[in-house]
Amino acid sequence: MAGNRVLVPLSDTVTVRQTVSYAVRSGLEDADSLEVHLVVALPHDTEVPEGDEQREEANQLLARARRWLAEDAGDADVTVESAVLGDDEYLFGPRDYADAFEEYADEHGVDLVVIDPEYKPGVTSSILQPLERELDAAGLSYDEAAVERPARHERLVGEGTERFDRYFALFWISFGFYLVLGDPTYWFDLVTGVAVAGIVSASLANVTFSFPLDRIESPIRTVRFAFYVPYLIWEIVKANVAISVVILRPSMPIAPTITRVNTRVRSGLPLLALANSITLTPGTLTVRANDQRLIVHTLIPSAREDLFDGSLERAVRFVFNGRESARIPSPRERGDAEIIGGDEL
Amino acid sequence: MIPAGVSIEEIFLLAAALFVVLAIVMFYRAVAGPTTQDRLLAVNVLGTNTVVILALLAAGLDEPWFLDIALIYALLNFLMAVAISKFTVERGGVL
Amino acid sequence: MSRTDTYDDTYTESQVIMTSVRIIAPFTLTYGMFMSLHGADTPGGSFQGGAIIGVTVLMLAFAFGIEPTRRWLKNSFVVGLVTAGVAIFIGTGLATIALGGNFLEYDAFVETFGIAHYWGMEAIEVGGVALIVAGVVITLFFATAAGFTPDGRGEESYQAEVTDDD
Amino acid sequence: MIEAARFWAIVVLVVAGLFFTFVSAVGVIRLPDIYARAHTASQTDTLGAGLALAAVALALGWQQASVYTVLLLFFVFITNPTAAHAIARSAAETGIEPVTADSATDDGSPDSGTGAPDRNSSEPDAGSDVDGGETA
Numbered sequence: 001m002a003g004n005r006v007l008v009p010l011s012d013t014v015t016v017r018q019t020v021s022y023a024v025r026s027g028l029e030d031a032d033s034l035e036v037h038l039v040v041a042l043p044h045d046t047e048v049p050e051g052d053e054q055r056e057e058a059n060q061l062l063a064r065a066r067r068w069l070a071e072d073a074g075d076a077d078v079t080v081e082s083a084v085l086g087d088d089e090y091l092f093g094p095r096d097y098a099d100a101f102e103e104y105a106d107e108h109g110v111d112l113v114v115i116d117p118e119y120k121p122g123v124t125s126s127i128l129q130p131l132e133r134e135l136d137a138a139g140l141s142y143d144e145a146a147v148e149r150p151a152r153h154e155r156l157v158g159e160g161t162e163r164f165d166r167y168f169a170l171f172w173i174s175f176g177f178y179l180v181l182g183d184p185t186y187w188f189d190l191v192t193g194v195a196v197a198g199i200v201s202a203s204l205a206n207v208t209f210s211f212p213l214d215r216i217e218s219p220i221r222t223v224r225f226a227f228y229v230p231y232l233i234w235e236i237v238k239a240n241v242a243i244s245v246v247i248l249r250p251s252m253p254i255a256p257t258i259t260r261v262n263t264r265v266r267s268g269l270p271l272l273a274l275a276n277s278i279t280l281t282p283g284t285l286t287v288r289a290n291d292q293r294l295i296v297h298t299l300i301p302s303a304r305e306d307l308f309d310g311s312l313e314r315a316v317r318f319v320f321n322g323r324e325s326a327r328i329p330s331p332r333e334r335g336d337a338e339i340i341g342g343d344e345l
Numbered sequence: 346m347i348p349a350g351v352s353i354e355e356i357f358l359l360a361a362a363l364f365v366v367l368a369i370v371m372f373y374r375a376v377a378g379p380t381t382q383d384r385l386l387a388v389n390v391l392g393t394n395t396v397v398i399l400a401l402l403a404a405g406l407d408e409p410w411f412l413d414i415a416l417i418y419a420l421l422n423f424l425m426a427v428a429i430s431k432f433t434v435e436r437g438g439v440l
Numbered sequence: 441m442s443r444t445d446t447y448d449d450t451y452t453e454s455q456v457i458m459t460s461v462r463i464i465a466p467f468t469l470t471y472g473m474f475m476s477l478h479g480a481d482t483p484g485g486s487f488q489g490g491a492i493i494g495v496t497v498l499m500l501a502f503a504f505g506i507e508p509t510r511r512w513l514k515n516s517f518v519v520g521l522v523t524a525g526v527a528i529f530i531g532t533g534l535a536t537i538a539l540g541g542n543f544l545e546y547d548a549f550v551e552t553f554g555i556a557h558y559w560g561m562e563a564i565e566v567g568g569v570a571l572i573v574a575g576v577v578i579t580l581f582f583a584t585a586a587g588f589t590p591d592g593r594g595e596e597s598y599q600a601e602v603t604d605d606d
Numbered sequence: 607m608i609e610a611a612r613f614w615a616i617v618v619l620v621v622a623g624l625f626f627t628f629v630s631a632v633g634v635i636r637l638p639d640i641y642a643r644a645h646t647a648s649q650t651d652t653l654g655a656g657l658a659l660a661a662v663a664l665a666l667g668w669q670q671a672s673v674y675t676v677l678l679l680f681f682v683f684i685t686n687p688t689a690a691h692a693i694a695r696s697a698a699e700t701g702i703e704p705v706t707a708d709s710a711t712d713d714g715s716p717d718s719g720t721g722a723p724d725r726n727s728s729e730p731d732a733g734s735d736v737d738g739g740e741t742a
Binding site: 353356357360363364367370371373374380381382383385386387389390393394396397400401403404409412413415416419420422423426427429430431433 | 613616617620623624627628630631634635640643644647648651652654655658659661662665666669670671674675677678681682685686688689690692693694695696697700702
């Protein structure tokens with residue numbers, strides 16, 4: 001075999017260093033020359049405000065990885081290519097990543113993808129398993145880098161504070177809720193409250209917080225959410241009146257349509273907030289939420305227009321990412337909103 | 346200006362009665378269907394109505410512990426909707 | 441553009457449902473425990489508390505799939521829950537007999553330990569009722585979810601026996 | 607004076623709650639298919655329930671029970687749309703096709719399989735694009 005071409009998707013994990021050297025080692029085992037393609041897949045495109053920052057980080061990571069490669073390769077024949085993927089599209093689920101890798105692999109004739117076991121693109125949680133399945137589906141051969149156990153250990157230590165944050169946060173949420181239910185001045189409630197909060201946080205901390213908590217951002221988000229609620233209620237009342245007028249009219253002038261809106265919010269809590277806000281606003285009903293592709297049933301045209309104007313999406317982005325990121329074009333302007341037929345559900 | 350002879354409790358009881366009437370109206374959809382989801386939806390709405398009725402009765406009859414039951418009912422209502430809609434899907438979703 | 445085709449092998453619950461269950465679960469669990477602990481104060485309190493605890497687990501099972509939840513919540517743990525409930529129930533009852541009263545005659549506690557009638561009630565409510573109800577709800581659900589295969593039968597009937605004590 | 611204001615606030619909230627629940631009931635009966643019904647069933651009804659619960663909380667005043675009512679309010683507001691989404695999703699999953707404005711104008715009646723044979727008195731002239739500016 002003359003030469004191997006391997007694709008190594010990188011992300012900022014503790015095992016990324018080992019993954020790179022594994023790629024070099026295993027690639028040189030059965031071939032004398034190796035072409036390593038280092039890629040970083042960006043979850044956001046450059047249109048959204050946080051895209052630039054991520055691009056910057058990606059370039060730094062690539063530069064580091066190039067240095068590592070140079071170290072590991074020694075005098076073997078290793079060529080390096082690096083690229084940033086996904087700055088012209090919005091990568092979301094594992095399938096999007098797999099598609100992006102496959103496209104790149106096709107272009108450059110890559111034989112093998114070496115995946116970091118801790119591969120974690122963007123801020124979402126690990127997507128390794130579904131990613132492997134999607135790569136299988138895409139017909140791309142892959143290899144999971146054999147990283148050593150110390151790395152795993154290191155990861156647990158590294159995550160120690162994060163885990164503590166989760167337990168801590170849930171403990172106080174639960175304890176606070178308990179005292180709201182009970183009487184904060186009664187000793188029995190205080191004692192049992194601590195016990196209950198302990199049980200709740202021990203059993204559910206990792207269930208509730210599937211995402212890393214940020215000590216600064218998370219409280220700010222909570223505050224911003226408090227501002228969001230009155231706005232949402234106002235929207236709900238407004239839309240409810242509109243829908244009531246339509247329904248109570250004898251002719252009932254409804255015009256149901258199925259629309260697809262590609263949103264620009266992260267999965268998990270932001271998606272829940274957006275999907276539920278859309279559902280709570282009468283006239284629009286989220287039928288499906290496949291990653292960022294929402295299939296929304298709209299009942300009256302004005303509700304559809306509101307949806308396409310994306311005011312709720314902006315509000316949700318404001319809650320989770322701050323004022324800066326709320327300034328994005330509406331789904332209509334982005335071309336992310338379309339009316340589809342009912343058979344495409 | 347509070348009208349004479351009308352107490353808040355009576356208003357709540359009257360409202361609860363009207364909610365019951367509305368619930369009976371909605372019951373039509375639960376019976377008529379025609380799809381499972383229609384019935385499920387109707388029962389879900391009935392459940393929400395029941396929660397409201399319980400809350401109104403709690404205030405109207407001054408029995409605050411009705412609210413406990415209302416909360417549990419709301420929880421079970423949610424669970425019912427999620428569970429049945431999950432199990433009506435082909436392959437049962439999880440089972 | 442329909443992307444459901446390859447997701448057939450791993451049908452997961454919608455992210456919306458999953459996330460809202462994640463958010464609600466700690467609150468319902470706290471509330472369930474609160475109701476169990478304050479069961480003596482309100483009519484039927486502990487029964488509802490136990491039911492809420494059980495329902496919380498079922499909710500998680502719906503959202504995350506039954507198998508992962510079953511693994512998360514060890515079978516022996518649930519059986520232990522019910523057993524502990526029954527043990528506390530009977531233990532309290534026998535303790536009153538040992539102290540010279542009738543079965544579950546709380547007044548015996550008042551005379552011996554100088555504690556209020558309330559605490560005997562509390563023990564029964566928390567230990568006896570809440571644990572048993574929660575355990576039974578969970579057990580029945582998982583037993584049903586497992587299907588009625590012949591090899592699962594033994595375990596189920598064992599659990600049914602345990603719950604009969606209530 | 608404050609008592610009177612509170613009294614009228616409660617009356618207004620209860621009446622508004624009843625009104626929206628009524629709209630919800632009408633919608634559940636009249637609307638042509640499951641997706642459309644889910645709109646009123648989950649959302650208008652949620653608002654109706656929310657207003658009624660707010661009235662209860664207001665009537666109970668500053669005590670433990672009104673904390674429960676507020677909790678109930680939040681709970682209903684989180685779970686109802688989720689439940690509606692679950693139902694709509696299961697309907698989509700089982701292949702129930704929605705009545706859309708297009709399909710209704712094509713042949714005057716929505717295609718079969720929408721599962722709405724009982725649309726007796728409530729033929730929606732869905733093709734007409736009216737009320738475009740209703741939402742203010």
